[in-house]
Amino acid sequence: MRLLLILALTASRLSAQETSLFGKKPSATTAPEPAAPATTIGASAPADGPDDAADTSVVITPFKPFAQPEAKETRTFSLAKMNRPLAFESTRELQRLFSAFMLQHVTDAGSAGFARAPGPITTIEYVVQQDLGDGRLLVKANWNASADGRLPAATEAFAVMMPEKAPAVGEKGTAVVANVGMVAVRFTPTFAPLAGRRLTMRREAFIECAPLTDGSAGLQKFVDLVRSGSEFSVFTAEKFPCKTCGGLGFTREAQKGKLEDKRIPCTVCEQGKVTVRIETKFTP
Ligand SMILES: [Zn+2]
Secondary structure (H helix, E strand, O other): HHHHHHHHHHHOOOOOOHHHOOOOOHHHHOOOOOOHHHHHHHHHHOOOOOOOOOOOOOOEEEEEOOOOOOOOOEEEEEHOOOOOOOOOHHHHHHHHHHHHHHEEEEEEOOOOOOOEOOEEEEEEEEEEEEEOOOEEEEEEEEEOOOOOOOOOOOEEEEEEOOOOOOHHHHOEEEEEEEEEEEEEEEEOOOOOOOOOOOOOEEEEEEEOOEEEOOOHHHHHHHHHHHOOOOOOOEEEEEOOOOOOOOOOOOEEEEOOOOOOEEEEOOOOEEEEEEEEEEEEEEEE
């Protein structure tokens, strides 16, 4: 999925329709011409160095793709067990997990309705600096930190963006976007003070996306999709009592000649709790 999105940023001839990449089967549209960007990766010389001024081609290559952290454990949330005695599947837990799900997924008309976002979702305000072609813009932008804390905020930062509908150079825009990591852009700026200097910039890249709707309608749609067989999962960081210290945050050691035990801070937890990244899969 992430690879396909980055291919979209690097592929040089994508139509506007093909840039809507949150579908489950975009392979046919992104497959062509992998050779063109690949040959230029090798040639991508030192960053930010002046070069041949006559060259106005644009080459965008992945530099540091956004890495989704791996889950240590997986578990199943079964809708059939909702609110049964002793089951963790409660209405409240479903609402909590759906809130996390909304931060990790986007609306996708092409598939079952929701698709996993390639990276953290945020809101971006931008001014178009240069049209890099094929729906990709170089923008100067402000963006908020993502709600999950994985993408820090930025102000007045250059970034690469693929909006649904691109405003003209110099115009402003606002969009909900998913971060796809950092890309290297080799191009010749047309704006002051860099105009005419061939250079490579490493910048965050974003793709405009449609966020999930909040509230009970969104949750109901999600439940209906799970009941009809759609496979979804959500990643959360869950806190559990530490087994090593029994949830105390320290272990005791008897000291000779003293009534009180020595308290040794537990090295595997924080104040008695361990945080485990869990993937919860939803089943009917
Ligand atoms: Zn502990």
